[in-house]
Amino acid sequence: MPASPLLEVSDLSKRFPVRGSRSLVHAVDRVGFSLQAGESVGLVGESGCGKSTLVRLVTRLLDHTGGEIRFEGQEIGAIPSAHFAHRPERAKIQMVFQDPTDSLNPRFTAFDTVADPIRHLAGVSERRLLQDRVAEVADLVRLPGELLGRYPHQLSGGQQQRVGIARAIAVSPQLLILDEPTSALDVSVQAVILHLLAELRRRLGMSYLFVSHDLNVVRLITERVMVMYAGRIVEVGPTAEVFSRPNHPYTRALLSAIPTFDPNSRRERIRLPGEPQSPIDPSPTVCRFFGRCPEGFDRCAREMPALRHLGGDRHVACHLLDRDHDGEGPSE
Amino acid sequence: MSTAVLRMARAGRYVVLGNPLTFGAFLMLAGLVTLALFGHWIAPYDPLATAVGPRLAPPSTTHWFGTDHLGRDILSRVIVATRLDLLIAISAVTLSFAAGSAAGASAGFYGGWTERIVTRIVDTIMAFPLFVLAMGIMAAVGTSVMNIVLTVALINFPSYARIARAEVNVRRNAGYVEAARLAGNTPRRILAVHIYPNCLPTLIVQASMNMGWAILSAAGLSFIGLGVRPPTAEWGIMVSDGSAFMMSGEWWVSTFPGIALMLAVLSFNLMGDGLRDLIDPRRRS
Ligand SMILES: Nc1ncnc2c1ncn2[C@@H]1O[C@H](COP(=O)(O)OP(=O)(O)O)[C@@H](O)[C@H]1O
Numbered sequence: 096m097p098a099s100p101l102l103e104v105s106d107l108s109k110r111f112p113v114r115g116s117r118s119l120v121h122a123v124d125r126v127g128f129s130l131q132a133g134e135s136v137g138l139v140g141e142s143g144c145g146k147s148t149l150v151r152l153v154t155r156l157l158d159h160t161g162g163e164i165r166f167e168g169q170e171i172g173a174i175p176s177a178h179f180a181h182r183p184e185r186a187k188i189q190m191v192f193q194d195p196t197d198s199l200n201p202r203f204t205a206f207d208t209v210a211d212p213i214r215h216l217a218g219v220s221e222r223r224l225l226q227d228r229v230a231e232v233a234d235l236v237r238l239p240g241e242l243l244g245r246y247p248h249q250l251s252g253g254q255q256q257r258v259g260i261a262r263a264i265a266v267s268p269q270l271l272i273l274d275e276p277t278s279a280l281d282v283s284v285q286a287v288i289l290h291l292l293a294e295l296r297r298r299l300g301m302s303y304l305f306v307s308h309d310l311n312v313v314r315l316i317t318e319r320v321m322v323m324y325a326g327r328i329v330e331v332g333p334t335a336e337v338f339s340r341p342n343h344p345y346t347r348a349l350l351s352a353i354p355t356f357d358p359n360s361r362r363e364r365i366r367l368p369g370e371p372q373s374p375i376d377p378s379p380t381v382c383r384f385f386g387r388c389p390e391g392f393d394r395c396a397r398e399m400p401a402l403r404h405l406g407g408d409r410h411v412a413c414h415l416l417d418r419d420h421d422g423e424g425p426s427e
Numbered sequence: 428m429s430t431a432v433l434r435m436a437r438a439g440r441y442v443v444l445g446n447p448l449t450f451g452a453f454l455m456l457a458g459l460v461t462l463a464l465f466g467h468w469i470a471p472y473d474p475l476a477t478a479v480g481p482r483l484a485p486p487s488t489t490h491w492f493g494t495d496h497l498g499r500d501i502l503s504r505v506i507v508a509t510r511l512d513l514l515i516a517i518s519a520v521t522l523s524f525a526a527g528s529a530a531g532a533s534a535g536f537y538g539g540w541t542e543r544i545v546t547r548i549v550d551t552i553m554a555f556p557l558f559v560l561a562m563g564i565m566a567a568v569g570t571s572v573m574n575i576v577l578t579v580a581l582i583n584f585p586s587y588a589r590i591a592r593a594e595v596n597v598r599r600n601a602g603y604v605e606a607a608r609l610a611g612n613t614p615r616r617i618l619a620v621h622i623y624p625n626c627l628p629t630l631i632v633q634a635s636m637n638m639g640w641a642i643l644s645a646a647g648l649s650f651i652g653l654g655v656r657p658p659t660a661e662w663g664i665m666v667s668d669g670s671a672f673m674m675s676g677e678w679w680v681s682t683f684p685g686i687a688l689m690l691a692v693l694s695f696n697l698m699g700d701g702l703r704d705l706i707d708p709r710r711r712s
Pocket residue numbers: 111112120121122140141142143144145146147148149374
């Protein structure tokens with residue numbers, strides 16, 4: 096029997112009102128997934144598909160408009176985000192932001208930034224103890240101690256992101272959410288930060304929910320991956336399996352777009368025809384990918400496919416699988 | 428810390444070398460502050476004493492700025508008036524800075540009814556021509572230095588409230604604000620410690636620009652008899668007193684306090700301009 100998951104999300108939705116009308120943007124639409132303690136799960140999908148919104152719901156920075164979020168068995172989704180600062184779960188769910196220049200207070204030194212959560216979440220106020228803990232965390236992220244007195248604009252992009260990571264792990268969270276933590280960095284710095292993140296997870300035993308639109312990064316750092324399209328999760332499975340045998344046509348298209356340097360794998364890049372559907376008041380009975388899907392058929396316009404278990408640890412939301420079982424699916 | 432000092436020194440050099448106007452304004456303000464602090468000792472005569480010289484004597488070596496219709500020394504009165512004029516302006520600006528930025532920041536941060544109330548107050552004040560509003564209030568509450576300060580503070584309240592609200596609004600969803608929420612800061616602390624200090628530079632520039640206008644408003648109220656009362660030495664009253672003699676040729680009675688007023692307003696405005704360039708390098712020419 097599997098242990099109860101660290102994080103369990105069910106039927107989670109977020110709809111944003113559209114200014115000046117009654118329409119709603121369905122940014123996250125009835126999403127469900129779970130995450131075990133110590134696990135590293137990737138969340139991939141094109142820009143605007145709702146990844147940031149989903150993780151901001153999970154970190155309780157944003158209030159949902161439907162569904163449940165269970166953390167260690169406790170339902171935390173219904174607590175208004177404004178009150179979440181006082182909850183014991185606050186220290187256990189932390190996040191590393193995408194853009195370090197935007198996520199560091201320009202008037203805070205690196206020390207102040209890292210000390211902030213230690214002060215408020217761990218209740219440490221004595222200067223000595225605070226300095227010890229900040230030094231310890233800076234050491235973990237390999238931020239040289241002499242940089243702790245600097246302001247963000249006096250640090251390089253990589254150093255800034257180390258400060259952001261240090262702040263997030265300062266109170267020893269169980270779940271660390273990383274929203275494209277390297278996409279704002281120079282390519283040369285990206286690899287260094289990714290290795291640091293992989294190492295930190297090994298040393299501290301945290302769970303990662305790792306958002307990225309870069310599949311190579313996800314392959315490097317996650318064990319399981321969730322593919323998101325237009326607010327919905329369309330495929331879930333072990334990263335290696337999903338990458339080698341994608342089940343959803345969108346996953347196939349996404350994977351075909353990865354730049355590869357291997358001359359033997361001359362993959363054909365799948366071009367998606369048509370226009371994506373509008374995220375504003377989408378039809379609940381049409382597959383979100385329909386119209387762009389190279390393999391869509393009439394049933395896709397009549398019925399929204401649900402996320403189904405396929406065996407193993409794989410899930411997919413696509414009608415093509417029924418066709419495959421009927422023996423009339425497209426041959427691979 | 429030393430890097431901060433270094434940065435300020437570098438910025439200071441930029442202002443001094445690149446902007447002689449700002450530097451001039453800075454020197455002039457330093458002079459005004461000196462007069463405000465030590466004017467009573469610097470002034471050659473008692474500013475209130477009458478008949479220290481002949482009546483309406485033109486500028487001479489004994490009375491550099493001449494004398495007025497009561498034989499008071501105008502130079503002494505102009506010097507001594509600096510303290511009162513600056514004090515009124517600084518108190519009023521400090522008050523409206525504190526109240527306006529607190530109200531505007533809360534409005535921008537909390538939204539909802541806080542924002543509606545603040546917006547309503549601001550709109551109500553702005554519905555009047557500001558100086559006419561000040562005249563009306565002074566006529567109603569009576570003239571005293573305290574009332575001038577409060578009235579001038581009130582008419583300047585909207586500009587601080589609006590700037591603070593806009594500045595807080597653009598930062599409300601910044602990454603570092605979300606990070607501060609994750610770090611367990613309460614909303615009030617986020618506003619006070621994480622957002623407000625980042626809005627200060629813009630507000631301080633506004634205060635500096637506003638100071639000249641505050642001096643002018645206070646002097647203007649006194650000029651039309653709704654402010655400081657004679658025989659107090661105050662630039663607005665002195666201009667008003669002298670205006671009767673302008674036609675008959677005794678130009679010095681009004682002109683010297685008028686020049687003092689103009690220089691004070693000008694130097695605060697130039698200073699504000701310089702500060703803005705300093706804080707927002709994109710505006711540096
Ligand atoms: N605060 C908001 N108000 C209205 N719409 C929003 C807001 N935040 C995100 N959205 C919309 O939700 C969708 C998903 O955005 P986001 O979660 O940022 O995607 P991603 O992180 O995958 O790029 C987009 O269509 C975006 O315009």
